[in-house]
Amino acid sequence: MEEMKSSEIIQHFENNTILNEAVKNGIVEIVVESLKCFPNLIGDGKTIFHIAVEFRREKVFNLIYKLSLYDNILFLSDGNRNTILHFAGKLAPYDRLNSVSGAALQMQRELQWLEELENLLEPMWKERTNKDDKTARALFTEEHKGLVSEAGTWMKDTSTSCMVVATLIVTVLFAAAFTVPGGNNNDNGKPVFLGISLFTIFLIADMIGLFSSSTSVLMFLSILTSRKHQIY
Missing domain, CATH: 1.25.40.20 (Ankyrin repeat-containing domain)
Structure with a gap:
């Protein structure tokens, strides 16, 4: 060839x-x-x-x-x-x-x-x-x-779902902060497990979780109230 x-x-x-x-x-x-x-x-x-x-x-x-x-x-x-x-x-x-x-x-x-x-x-x-x-x-x-229209809808739908979950977590953690494990001492009203290391860890974890989930709720709320050009 x-x-x-x-x-x-x-x-x-x-x-x-x-x-x-x-x-x-x-x-x-x-x-x-x-x-x-x-x-x-x-x-x-x-x-x-x-x-x-x-x-x-x-x-x-x-x-x-x-x-x-x-x-x-x-x-x-x-x-x-x-x-x-x-x-x-x-x-x-x-x-x-x-x-x-x-x-x-x-x-x-x-x-x-x-x-x-x-x-x-x-x-x-x-x-x-x-x-x-x-x-x-x-x-x-x-x-x-x-x-852009599809993305805005996707962002708001996703934010709504995530905010519901974050709100539930806030509710549970807030209740846990005031209803401590073991209850309170009838004499002085202090938690029964106060001073125990595991109880201290529980309190710290609860506060971190409450702060994080609260921040998430505010973040998702800002997305829901934002216009599309602000999101992008």
Whole structure:
């Protein structure tokens, strides 16, 4: 079989979207070997670097970013003037979101991903707009409206359940503090077991538990009374 020329191999990869699929699925080995032999496969406009950002493939992103050959890739835009931040502002694919359980934690991870990329660029890039005249933050807000609503509901439901449990614990510990084991001495009203080391340990544990559970109740109450933008 006649060997293919470099240009033919690159064209083959581009036509069959082999490298793009490898990036989307986080198959680092294919990406590494492909770029070692054919650096031009990085692409123009919407590069595989942008695809790695859009599909939240951290390992592929770090691999390409560390290659000195692609120092200027952070500043490339696609045909719609979407920068790397705009791709980070898009909602992650369903399978990538579900790699973290809970809508609130998913939202947190999405926000952290955008902020990490913002730290790699100069502040002026945050204000760059795409063809629709939207900044990356504006696109992020629009794309994540549903997730924010779901995360807010998840946070409040979880906080409600946890606060009920914490309140029950406070009630039990408060009662235990005034109804000590063994009762009180009829002569002086002091606890019968006062002075015994185990009783002292019980009192200390009860006070710590009461303080901790009370703090938890206040924390969950603050979450329930907070607006979504304050939570995130």
